[in-house]
Amino acid sequence: MKRTIYVSVALLGLVATIFAGGCTDYKAQSMKLRNQNDLLKVDNDNLRGQVQDKQNLIEEMDLLVKSKEDTIVKKNEKISRLESQLGQSTDVKITATGWETGTFGDKISVGSDVLFGSGKATLTKTGRRALSRVVRDIKSTYPGLPVRVYGFTDSDPIRKSKRKWKDNLDLSANRAMAVTRYLIGNGISKDNIETVAMGATHFVSSNKTRTGKSKNRRVDIMVVK
Numbered sequence: 001m002k003r004t005i006y007v008s009v010a011l012l013g014l015v016a017t018i019f020a021g022g023c024t025d026y027k028a029q030s031m032k033l034r035n036q037n038d039l040l041k042v043d044n045d046n047l048r049g050q051v052q053d054k055q056n057l058i059e060e061m062d063l064l065v066k067s068k069e070d071t072i073v074k075k076n077e078k079i080s081r082l083e084s085q086l087g088q089s090t091d092v093k094i095t096a097t098g099w100e101t102g103t104f105g106d107k108i109s110v111g112s113d114v115l116f117g118s119g120k121a122t123l124t125k126t127g128r129r130a131l132s133r134v135v136r137d138i139k140s141t142y143p144g145l146p147v148r149v150y151g152f153t154d155s156d157p158i159r160k161s162k163r164k165w166k167d168n169l170d171l172s173a174n175r176a177m178a179v180t181r182y183l184i185g186n187g188i189s190k191d192n193i194e195t196v197a198m199g200a201t202h203f204v205s206s207n208k209t210r211t212g213k214s215k216n217r218r219v220d221i222m223v224v225k
Contacts, residue, residue: 002124058094073169079196097137099122104143105224108134109204112153112217119161121174123182135186142223147183148194150220151176154213155200173197179219 093101099108115127123131138147150171157167165171173195180195205212 003054023194067178070188073197073199097133099137099141103225105222107220107222108137109218109220110134110179111214112219113214115174115179115219119158119164119171121164121171121178123178128182131182136187138183138188138223144189144192144224146192146194146224147188148196148222148224149176149180149183150198151179152198152216152218153200153219154216155203155207156213167199169197169199172199176219179221183221 069184095101097108099106110127110130114130115123117124120168141160151174153168153172158167159170161171165174176195176197180193183193184190200216202211203216206216207213207216217224
């Protein structure tokens with residue numbers, strides 16, 4: 001009887017030891033997982049902070065770019081306004097080839113309806129022929145002088161070609177660049193040319209009539225003396 005009791009007590013002790021050891025392992029594993037989870041939370045918070053910092057930086061850069069673009073547009077408008085005033089001096093004359101001559105610069109305007117299709121910025125055959133005469137004049141009469149190419153549109157907002165152009169400024173920029181590329185491709189030094197997008201500004205006629213709008217849609221090429 002006593003032997004049986006001793007065996008039972010021993011078995012109970014063994015079971016208790018195993019159970020205690022199992023609990024200890026479970027607690028250790030649980031604590032380890034908790035620590036890992038805490039570390040992951042810290043890493044996640046750090047990553048979220050980095051993402052937010054990047055987003056803030058992107059927003060700041062977007063604002064800076066917008067500010068710079070606005071400044072460029074205003075300066076280009078001011079340059080065009082000053083040059084327009086200079087070109088409207090009492091000494092202005094029209095040459096046989098259609099250039100307006102002034103004391104500080106000569107200018108020729110080519111209608112966008114001649115140069116491009118509606119809502120497009122690809123030169124037509126008629127447009128290339130018109131520009132070939134401009135190239136000939138620049139080479140023969142104004143060799144080596146600075147050339148400025150200004151793109152203008154009428155006041156109508158972009159509708160049919162919204163997928164191509166963000167607004168009139170975008171359209172005028174691409175049209176002016178098309179003319180500039182043609183001039184460069186036909187022998188005018190790229191170092192002498194500046195390209196300026198004016199968009200729907202500096203109208204030369206009323207936008208209330210089709211004829212007036214047609215006159216406002218143009219590319220001005222100015223040679224600075």
